[in-house]
Amino acid sequence: MTQNLPIDDAAAAVYAADFPALDQEVNGHRLAYLDSGATSQKPTAVLDAERDFYEHHNAAVHRGAHTLAALATERFEDARAKVAGFIGADIDEVVWTSGATEALNLIAYGISNASAGLGGESARRFAIGAGDVIVTTEGEHHANLIPWQELAARTGATLRVIPVLDDATLDMDAAAALITSEVKLLAFTHVSNVSAVINPVAELVALARAVGALVVLDACQSVPHMGVNVRELDVDFAAFSGHKMLGPTGIGVLYGRSELLNALPPFLTGGSMITTVTLEKAEYLPAPQRFEAGTQQVAQAIGLAAAIDYLDAVGLDRIHEREADLGARMYRGAAAIPGIRVLGPSDAALRSGVVALDVEGVHAHDVGQYLDDRGIAIRVGHHCAQPLHRRLGVTASTRISPYFYNTTAEIDAVIDALGEVRAYFGLTD
Amino acid sequence: MGSPELASLYQQVILEASKQKHGFGLRPEPHPSNHQLNPTCGDEITLQLVTDSSGEHVEKLAWEGQGCSISMASASLLTDLTAGLPVAELPERIGLFRELMQSKGAGVEDDEPLGDAAALEGVSRYIARVKCAMLAWTALEGAMMESAAK
Numbered sequence: 001m002t003q004n005l006p007i008d009d010a011a012a013a014v015y016a017a018d019f020p021a022l023d024q025e026v027n028g029h030r031l032a033y034l035d036s037g038a039t040s041q042k043p044t045a046v047l048d049a050e051r052d053f054y055e056h057h058n059a060a061v062h063r064g065a066h067t068l069a070a071l072a073t074e075r076f077e078d079a080r081a082k083v084a085g086f087i088g089a090d091i092d093e094v095v096w097t098s099g100a101t102e103a104l105n106l107i108a109y110g111i112s113n114a115s116a117g118l119g120g121e122s123a124r125r126f127a128i129g130a131g132d133v134i135v136t137t138e139g140e141h142h143a144n145l146i147p148w149q150e151l152a153a154r155t156g157a158t159l160r161v162i163p164v165l166d167d168a169t170l171d172m173d174a175a176a177a178l179i180t181s182e183v184k185l186l187a188f189t190h191v192s193n194v195s196a197v198i199n200p201v202a203e204l205v206a207l208a209r210a211v212g213a214l215v216v217l218d219a220c221q222s223v224p225h226m227g228v229n230v231r232e233l234d235v236d237f238a239a240f241s242g243h244k245m246l247g248p249t250g251i252g253v254l255y256g257r258s259e260l261l262n263a264l265p266p267f268l269t270g271g272s273m274i275t276t277v278t279l280e281k282a283e284y285l286p287a288p289q290r291f292e293a294g295t296q297q298v299a300q301a302i303g304l305a306a307a308i309d310y311l312d313a314v315g316l317d318r319i320h321e322r323e324a325d326l327g328a329r330m331y332r333g334a335a336a337i338p339g340i341r342v343l344g345p346s347d348a349a350l351r352s353g354v355v356a357l358d359v360e361g362v363h364a365h366d367v368g369q370y371l372d373d374r375g376i377a378i379r380v381g382h383h384c385a386q387p388l389h390r391r392l393g394v395t396a397s398t399r400i401s402p403y404f405y406n407t408t409a410e411i412d413a414v415i416d417a418l419g420e421v422r423a424y425f426g427l428t429d
Numbered sequence: 430m431g432s433p434e435l436a437s438l439y440q441q442v443i444l445e446a447s448k449q450k451h452g453f454g455l456r457p458e459p460h461p462s463n464h465q466l467n468p469t470c471g472d473e474i475t476l477q478l479v480t481d482s483s484g485e486h487v488e489k490l491a492w493e494g495q496g497c498s499i500s501m502a503s504a505s506l507l508t509d510l511t512a513g514l515p516v517a518e519l520p521e522r523i524g525l526f527r528e529l530m531q532s533k534g535a536g537v538e539d540d541e542p543l544g545d546a547a548a549l550e551g552v553s554r555y556i557a558r559v560k561c562a563m564l565a566w567t568a569l570e571g572a573m574m575e576s577a578a579k
Contacts, residue, residue: 027432027434028432362498363470363472363496363497363498364470364497365470365472365496365497365499365558365561366439366497366498366499369435369438369439369555369558370431370435373431373432373434373435380470381469381470381471382470382471386471389471395470395471395472395495396470396471420430424430424431424439425439425444425498426444426448
């Protein structure tokens with residue numbers, strides 16, 4: 001397959017053949033899997049990588065002197081290097097976590113520990129308390145909202161929220177007004193998992209830099225779908241999950257600038273993250289190991305490295321372009337159906353490939369059931385973003401989230417079914 | 430349009446009940462009540478158990494809420510079923526409905542005590558929807574517990 005050509009339906013079908021779970025029937029129809037925003041399917045190469053590790057190299061990493069332990073450690077660290085290269089970071093700036101949720105909590109608890117006086121002199125830069133401000137946005141996944149609510153509650157700091165406009169884009173005037181000198185941390189998502197909004201990272205980083213605030217980027221919906229370079233984005237921390245980018249569940253990544261990671265107190269403590277331990281206290285290893293207490297998810301890290309190889313072979317630019325096309329097709333088709341309101345901006349340049357919508361008079365669960373009857377897998381509910389749904393005036397929405405293995409025929413099948421759903425539930429206006 | 434399986438889930442009696450919402454509208458005066466929320470989809474219901482003056486018979490349930498057609502139809506059908514029933518009979522009916530919902534499509538031996546609510550049997554084949562159907566019934570259990578605690 002030519003790397004230079006855009007991904008068309010024929011190419012997508014060839015990719016899809018690498019994903020065993022896509023090759024099945026659901027309710028008498030060939031599965032159309034359009035829930036990759038929740039979790040992606042896995043290519044054989046990823047499944048094989050995990051199996052190969054367990055069959056040939058399985059051993060505890062960073063301990064033990066035997067040959068398998070050395071091989072396992074080497075493959076584990078090679079996987080870290082792979083991730084680092086993928087996002088433009090240095091190797092010691094990549095911390096393994098169970099997923100983005102743990103990564104974001106790691107930052108919040110590290111700051112919390114610094115605020116409690118842990119971590120010595122170098123950690124003092126992170127300490128926050130009454131009078132300090134944390135800023136996030138109304139468009140966040142709960143994983144990038146609740147940890148900051150909790151951090152504020154533990155430290156006495158205040159949480160401010162940048163509101164979104166009716167089209168779910170950030171109110172940048174409000175952002176400029178809210179990001180004042182008291183702000184110590186700004187956390188926001190790169191791409192919304194609901195509204196598809198691609199946030200203006202550079203503008204937000206500039207606002208944070210002007211007041212000396214740390215920047216935390218939720219990159220869950222960007223890293224799998226477009227080229228992301230943390231250095232170019234100039235963020236301090238970024239979090240994403242392996243399972244949304246063809247990798248296994250249970251593996252995620254925290255990126256942090258080296259000098260910050262080495263100053264931040266650890267979150268989880270225990271084995272493997274220490275240098276010297278006495279009965280009274282412990283000294284910690286440098287980052288990233290200081291954040292990796294206990295037995296690590298080795299096979300999953302190796303699976304994620306295989307996923308990155310796969311994504312690299314397809315090409316992130318091609319993936320981004322293909323999903324934009326599929327998303328635009330979905331948007332046009334859905335928006336043309338009477339009674340359907342697509343959430344988020346109409347300007348395709350501001351959108352990822354995700355399309356969330358509201359069917360007037362039909363609950364999202366019922367819409368999802370109708371589509372499932374056709375073998376179409378989409379997500380319904382609040383997608384872990386209740387405040388955003390509330391702001392947009394809906395309790396729940398129906399979300400179609402394509403990946404590069406989806407075809408235009410699958411998008412058209414969704415559009416056809418959506419065109420019937422209101423009549424099926426007795427709405428004829 | 431939909432498959433026969435889908436039609437057995439969304440029977441006409443269910444679609445109609447989801448729109449008619451018998452019992453919709455809370456009473457202004459206090460009655461034993463309960464609020465239930467399905468956190469995965471945001472569906473919610475607040476239900477009041479309104480009894481006659483003796484407290485021994487259901488006069489009529491009163492409820493408000495919003496959610497999918499299954500949860501709304503279930504609340505409406507529960508209201509129809511329970512009107513005039515002895516309060517003492519409610520646990521058995523609720524238990525039978527729960528058994529039906531957990532039957533994974535197998536049904537129960539005798540669903541006659543459930544009246545039209547038995548039409549919700551199709552829900553039991555869709556494990557993700559059982560909670561939707563149970564929402565009002567769980568709220569009624571909660572209201573009865575509040576009633577008993579007084």
